[in-house]
Amino acid sequence: GNVRYHELNLAKLTKAELLAGLREMDDFSEPCLCLIDEVDAKPEGVWPYEVLLPCLDASVERNARFVFVMAGSSGSSIGEMKQRIASRPKGTDMLSRIPGSNEYQIPAMGVGDRVLVVLSQFLQAGREAGKEVQSVEKLGLYFVAATPRLANARQLPEFAVRAVDRMPPGEDRIKYDHLFGAGDPENKTFWAQSSTVAGDLVNRYLAVRD
Missing domain, CATH: 1.10.8 (Helicase, Ruva Protein; domain 3)
Structure with a gap:
């Protein structure tokens, strides 16, 4: 069947806008692939990962048909980016939801x-x-x-x-x-x-x- 694509750019959204974008997914009738772009943005914010965590657990807790792809660009490697995320409120909790086998580093464009x-x-x-x-x-x-x-x-x-x-x-x-x-x-x-x-x-x- 069809899969809905939904994109949310953390760098461009306020807390209210991110919440609204995530809640919008509850109204989708088809499975949803959601890109959380610039997931490492707003390093001074304490709310981004607190807002994201309930949605990341939705497929387990309420059988929601969501798949999340999180993309970031800070640091010189995926390891360095993860360190920066882990240092933020709820960052370690968010990283624990991502299987290590699902981590990918995309090389620079030729x-x-x-x-x-x-x-x-x-x-x-x-x-x-x-x-x-x-x-x-x-x-x-x-x-x-x-x-x-x-x-x-x-x-x-x-x-x-x-x-x-x-x-x-x-x-x-x-x-x-x-x-x-x-x-x-x-x-x-x-x-x-x-x-x-x-x-x-x-x-x-x-x-x-x-």
């Missing part, structure tokens, strides 16, 4: 990963904006691959949304220029620096589709 993720984000941003993205200028993809600040996957969704917003009405291609705001000096600087090695990528496009 260049190919980054390009695939941004292409996916361009398509998604286009759908949400009511624009059909059919192709992306290859110089733009080279910029994404070569720019260190875009190595963080969290930077890419907003980057893609802004690029799609800059597409004029009727345009179905994301051009290199759409990656920059008006007057952004990084546009000309990168173009000048890369023209000798990537000049043949200008005005050449990669077709994309879902």
Whole structure:
């Protein structure tokens, strides 16, 4: 049968908002996969794990069909992240609910990963904006691959949304220029620096589709 996906970002939610998001799951008729993103956020807060614990126990105590995936990014390893969580109120209790065999560390994105993720984000941003993205200028993809600040996957969704917003009405291609705001000096600087090695990528496009 169908599985409902539910996402809650701890870094963006107040205590009341987190409670409301968790209670919403009780109304789902189908099983639910819930992502608790940035579970290591709000280190100064005493409430996050107190709020989460009853829901983590719901499948045992009241046969709720919930599966939780908790993702975080603090520390240099999963061990260091767990140490930080354990030092917080109820952190050790929360960690005790997670089987060791269910712990995974995702390596940093490579260049190919980054390009695939941004292409996916361009398509998604286009759908949400009511624009059909059919192709992306290859110089733009080279910029994404070569720019260190875009190595963080969290930077890419907003980057893609802004690029799609800059597409004029009727345009179905994301051009290199759409990656920059008006007057952004990084546009000309990168173009000048890369023209000798990537000049043949200008005005050449990669077709994309879902």
